[in-house]
Amino acid sequence: MNNKFSRGQIFAGSLLSILLLSACSTPKAESPTTSTPAATSSAASDTLRLLYWQAPTILNPHLAQGSKDFEASRITYEPLASFDKDGKLVAFLAAEIPSLENGGVAKDGKSVTWKLKQGVKWSDGKPFTAADVVFTYQFVSNPAAGATTAANYQAIKSLEAIDDYTVKINFQNPNPAWSLPFIGSNGPILPRHIFEPYSGSKAREAPANLIPVGTGPYKVVDFKPGDIVIYEANSFFREANKPFFKRVELKGGGDAVSAARAVLQTGDVDFAWNLQVEAPILKQLEAAGKGRLDISFGSFLERIAINQTDPNKQTKDGERSSLEFPHPFFKDLKVRQAFNYAIDRDTINQQLQS
Structure with a gap:
């Protein structure tokens, strides 16, 4: 195993709040095999080039049709928290992870209280508050919206904003899976001021489904569904000196073999996703020395x-x-x-x- 950091590793490590790659995504029916380039002097480039041969078509995670849409959305949207490679919750929009010890998780298991980070802004400069979390639940749980993430929220009885930076989730029954709602790729928070006019049956008419307003390190400046997404640094992002890349280009289209070749053999892109290619071909391409394979263990499958x-x-x-x-x-x-x-x-x- 090459012990040098690839540009893809730098991206994943330094921008934990963006993708967390396969490790922090809720398992979906996609292959976890990806490839990243070997470390080169070009690692200081201002642009990170991603290739998803199954191209994203929508950038609203709650209307996503697959990993391609979830992950493209995740670059600009954030959940309250997500799991790291060791299975531990990492706070994003949450100020801390609830527990029995800090009183966040109720002893009877029927509620969880999340404290939110203060001073967070959406990429249009508007403040992020508990009202956005409450609205996201209302958006997802409305059957007329047809949210693809609705199953993650079915155990909720009610949700209330205690104050601008505290949210309490009440469950119908004692719930050991209290960390399911608003977590990972299925849990990003939507801005109420952007989506409120498009609730219910109007959900798929929202312009922000294509040009989202998020709290993450990047904002979308151009999106051609089925082709390419262009991201630039979010000037309102809360962490100083981040993100490390000024621009991210997520290109879609092609096939798995050409995606693998673009990283492993030609070095045209920095990261390719979902490499459903025969192992001997992948090893042959990897021998060119331009990149390497990253395979994450998990419950991913094709069916x-x-x-x-x-x-x-x-x-x-x-x-x-x-x-x-x-x-x-x-x-x-x-x-x-x-x-x-x-x-x-x-x-x-x-x-x-x-």
């Missing part, structure tokens, strides 16, 4: 979801793929078993393992 309802029929209410109409083929157990038997697991294990 095929089979629709077990009939999409060609609809209910009286116009619903397609309803449980009322089972699929004409997949309702047969033997057909489902045949698909299972057809998977060549030995080849997958031998040729695709890293």
Whole structure:
């Protein structure tokens, strides 16, 4: 293992509040294999170049369709806290991590109280307060919004702002997973003053879904969905002398092999994500010496979801793929078993393992 720091490592280490790469993301159905360049004198560049061959299409994490959208959003939005590589909570917008000892976690397990950092500003200069946390819950829990992160907030009974910098979350029942809401990639806080006019059924009409206003180190200055996101330093960011890069370019498109080659062989970019490439090819590209592979262990996976309802029929209410109409083929157990038997697991294990 190369013991020098790559530009990707510098980025992840110095800007903990941005990505935390795969280590602090809630597991999603994506490959955790990435590549970063070997350390070179170009590490002092003002621009960090990221390549996501599955390009982001929206920059609202609560409407995200996959890791590509979650991670592109995470560069500008922040949660209350997130988990580090050792599984410990790290505070971002929170002033401290709640516990039984500091009174943040209720002894009966039915509530948690978060104290927020003061003096934090959104990238438009407006102050961040507890009202933004309360609003984010209202936004996500409104069924009409169709938030993809709603499951993380279902255990909440109510949420209240004790004051401008204190939020109390009340759960329906004693909840050992009190750290699920507002944590990690599924938990960024939205600015109330920006999204309030776009609650409920208007959620996907918000201009900020494409040009977000966040509290993180970077702000979006240009976004072409399915192509590229350009970030520049947020002048209102609370930490002095950060971020270290003045500009971040997240380019989308291409395929996994070309993404790997762009880092490992040609050095055209600094970080490539989700390298679903056969291990021998990756090792061959890595031998060029331009970069190296970073593989994080976790519950990431790729899967095929089979629709077990009939999409060609609809209910009286116009619903397609309803449980009322089972699929004409997949309702047969033997057909489902045949698909299972057809998977060549030995080849997958031998040729695709890293």
